[in-house]
Amino acid sequence: MTGTFINVGTVLLGTLIGVLIGHRLPDGIQPRVQFGLGMVRLVVGIDNALDWEDTNPIIVMGAVLLGGITGEVIGIERRLAQLGDALQKRFAGEGHSTISEGFVTASLLFCVGPLTVVGSIEDGLTGDYSSLGAKALLDGFASIAFAATLGWGVGLAAVTVLIVQGAISLGAAPLDDILGEGSEALAALTSAGGILIIGISLKLLDLRDVKVGNYLPALLFAPCIVGVVSLF
Numbered sequence: 001m002t003g004t005f006i007n008v009g010t011v012l013l014g015t016l017i018g019v020l021i022g023h024r025l026p027d028g029i030q031p032r033v034q035f036g037l038g039m040v041r042l043v044v045g046i047d048n049a050l051d052w053e054d055t056n057p058i059i060v061m062g063a064v065l066l067g068g069i070t071g072e073v074i075g076i077e078r079r080l081a082q083l084g085d086a087l088q089k090r091f092a093g094e095g096h097s098t099i100s101e102g103f104v105t106a107s108l109l110f111c112v113g114p115l116t117v118v119g120s121i122e123d124g125l126t127g128d129y130s131s132l133g134a135k136a137l138l139d140g141f142a143s144i145a146f147a148a149t150l151g152w153g154v155g156l157a158a159v160t161v162l163i164v165q166g167a168i169s170l171g172a173a174p175l176d177d178i179l180g181e182g183s184e185a186l187a188a189l190t191s192a193g194g195i196l197i198i199g200i201s202l203k204l205l206d207l208r209d210v211k212v213g214n215y216l217p218a219l220l221f222a223p224c225i226v227g228v229v230s231l232f
Contacts, residue, residue: 003132018147
């Protein structure tokens with residue numbers, strides 16, 4: 001889990017730097033940083049989403065739709081927001097704060113994407129944390145930008161990173177058989193993840209609050225549907 005620990009460290013360090021410099025930035029700089037991240041993430045999301053060329057696009061669409069319905073029934077986004085609000089109330093009182101938004105947005109951004117899965121599997125199986133090291137660097141810079149705008153709530157996403165990536169690394173052996181590099185299941189998961197990243201970018205660009213958290217089950221449905229289809 002070396003890569004995961006490095007990733008947690010970069011998120012915390014990036015948050016610290018962002019909090020220290022954020023209040024010193026002119027008001028017009030902060031939204032420019034947020035919109036810049038949104039545009040970059042939009043490109044990344046589209047690039048990942050196009051991996052459906054290596055699988056059946058209908059599988060990806062079905063996974064996203066089923067994931068959204070399941071997440072809405074479970075209320076994933078609502079529960080994440082409640083957790084963020086509880087943390088916000090605990091540490092910032094009843095006044096205006098962005099702790100909840102920072103926690104939820106950063107948690108989704110840092111844990112949705114192919115590097116999270118592939119890197120964690122590599123780290124767990126072989127101890128090779130180079131992929132997670134690259135992700136850690138990207139997440140660190142993103143943490144600086146987010147924390148400058150949304151505050152130290154971004155650092156709470158380090159706990160999410162630890163839990164998600166740690167769980168994947170510890171369960172890497174069976175996951176490698178299903179989500180090994182070049183597999184159709186990984187392509188479907190990557191594409192579904194790319195669509196979710198597009199949803200995050202829309203929120204960062206203040207275009208639409210897609211409630212991406214409710215679509216997280218799509219990341220489970222995508223490889224599962226590939227497995228079911230392969231039986232026939």
